[in-house]
Amino acid sequence: MIAALNRLVEFIEDHLTEEIDIAGLASRHGTTEYHLRRMFSSLAGMPVSEYIRRRRMAVAVADVLGDGDLLGIAVRYGYGSTEAFNRAFRSVHGVSPGDVRRNGGPLRTQPQLRFRLTVEGNTTMDTSIAERPAFRLVGHSARVPLIHHGANPHIQAHIASLPATEHARLKELGDTEPAGLLQVSADVEPDYAEGSELTYLHGVAVTETTPVPDDLDAIDVPAGTWAVFHTSGPYPAALQSTWAATATDWFPSNPWRLRPGPSMVAIRDRAADFSTATCELWLPVERAE
Template sequence: MIAILNRVVEYVDSHLADDIDVAGLAQSLGTTEYHVRRMFSSLAGMPLSEYIRRRRMTVAAADLLGDDDLLGIAVRYGYGSTEAFTRAFRAVHGVGPADVRREGGPLRSQQQLRFRLTVEGNTIMDTRLTERPAFRLIGHAARVPLIHEGPNPHIQAHIAALPPTEHERLKSLSDTEPGGLLQVSADVDPDYTEGSELTYLHGVAVSTDSAVPEDLDEIDVAAGAWAVFRSAGPYPAALQETWAATAGEWFPSNPWRLRPGPSIVAVLDRAPDFSTATCELWLPVERAQEPA
């Protein structure tokens, strides 16, 4: 995966003035756009789309010091008007193109990234792989913003609004793995952009032939392989650290890649105040291909 990401970075830099087809590029490298975007965002700390924008505006800043007209530069980097280009330029550099032409800066350059795998051996990944038939997730869903660190107050409010009896009712409906009450994230932005919306479902897993009460939301899950990571410790910090380690350590070291589908957290045990918890993180995966 590290080699693939470095190939992506090299391709981006040599095609900054082109319409970059991330899906086609990923396919040529033997992987998927979904996996590339998720791994890039997790390891680089920014979405791939944002990196491309920053690199384009970094190179465009040098063009502004020449004699080309502003519209020509804007079109060269994929913008249909000087206004759209100016907004993108200002978002990256904090100043407009006219300021750069007049004063030469200040500029905020985005250097070309280089991914390296460093194996420290200090994170023990308690992992198992399992094949699951198609199943269904049922429960109470809401659209919430993605938050990378710390508790998500929108999810907390969603769960708090459910009466205590509803949790017991949901647990009684569970009839397949993952067992128990589940925290489900679906329809997640492939770039994993913080603040983007996702569907959060508080519910359980049931087999496809189980009857579903009419008042519950449903998410159908396709058959396939799952990587299951166990975490234990302060909640949600330990779970979020495990999530980060899947991208930084497990996927680069194993012949698997993410496939589209919901991510699921099963809480196996927890303190009464939820300060600590033992959880299983279920991620949908498929075997990765070797880079071309």
């Protein structure tokens, strides 16, 4: 995986003024665009699309400081107008190309990334692989922004809006693994960009044949393989640390890759004030080629 990410960085660098075929590159290296984008975002701290934009604008500075036509420069870097190029340039450098031509700066440089796997061996991840038949996730859903660190207030507000009797009703409805009330994230962008929207569902897992009340939302989940990560400690910090470690430690050193599908968190035990919790993080995976 680390080699594929570095090949992606090299490919981007060699084709900064061209359209980047991430899907084709992923296929040539025995992985998928979905997994490559998710791992890049998790390890680099930014979506691959953002990295490409930053690198293009960093390299474009040399052209902007020359005497070439700005429209020609814009077209060279894949923009159809000077306005679109100006917006991209300003979003990276904080100033317009015209300002840079007049004043020489200020400029912000995005260095070329290099991915390295550091193995320390001091953290053991408690993980299991589960094969599950098709099932359904049912409950109450909402569209919320993705937040990487700390509690998500939008999710908290969604859960708080549900009466206590509804939690009990959902628990009674659940009849398959993962058991108990679940925190489900679905329709997540492959780039996993913070602030992007996802579907959050507060609900339970049921078999395909379980009758579902009309007032509940449902997500159909096909049969497949799941990596189940077990974690315990401060909530949600321990869970978020485990999530991050799947990208930095587990996937690079195991023969599995992410596949499209919802991720699920099952709360197995928790303190009365939810300051600590024992959780299971379920991620949809497939065997890497």
